[in-house]
Amino acid sequence: MFIEARFGRRLSPLQQADVLAALSLDGENAAAFMTSFAAEFGVDLTGYEPRFHHRDEQRLLRPGWPFPAPHLFGLRLPIAVSTLANAAQTGRWPVTYPVLSVAASRQWLNAPLILFGLPVLAALVIAVLRWI
Template sequence: MENGPRDEDILAFIQKRSGRKLGALDRADVFAALQLDGAEAEGFMSDFGAAFDVDLAGYEPAFHHHVGSRAGRFGWPIAVPYLFGVRMPVAVSTMALAARKGKWPLRYPVLAAKPARDWINWVIVLALLPCFVALLVFLVTSF
């Protein structure tokens, strides 16, 4: 067994940084539990690396959360896809392993970037909004 930070130490870090105590199910996906995405998630991981002296050179954020401009895009009714089309959760146990080893323990597959077609959301909303307003006006004036 390796010496070093345990899951409890990671949970204490998360609680100190976010003010939330993670439940048993939340420990399997820290980003989802804390609702972190984009720059917030990157800042969280940067703070984690600094607090536990973890080299995050091997950490690939695009597999765990939206990065850059994809984080703030309009995602209704079609959700904005993750860069590679998949999202891997970050568990407390993975973070503890990284803290014990001093480097990020996951290896990532080589995938092609998935094209984002969320621009269709604007077409849908802008085309249907006038129709919805016209229907409302019709219904209000009919009665």
């Protein structure tokens, strides 16, 4: 009923298995949904890890834009209606997350590839076109 009151529609049984995906919520919208859920049902979200459930908002200057960033560790844990119900009944977030370490970023490779790789590629294309 919480979802129906907020979004004006009922989720099918299949959609109830993954609420955020069914409602197309990512980033700030997903965070706002979870905050309003916690406020309405008195749930302590101390253990909630948003990076396992949804992406951050797309930013124009993010590498890879306009394609969405991959989920953390290539893993996305769905939030089911049953998980939300359990949280509402117990008053705390019921999910236990795996302990994973974040790999070092290799975004620094983008600058040399763009600054040196593209001109070299362009020169090769021009050379091949002149040769043909």
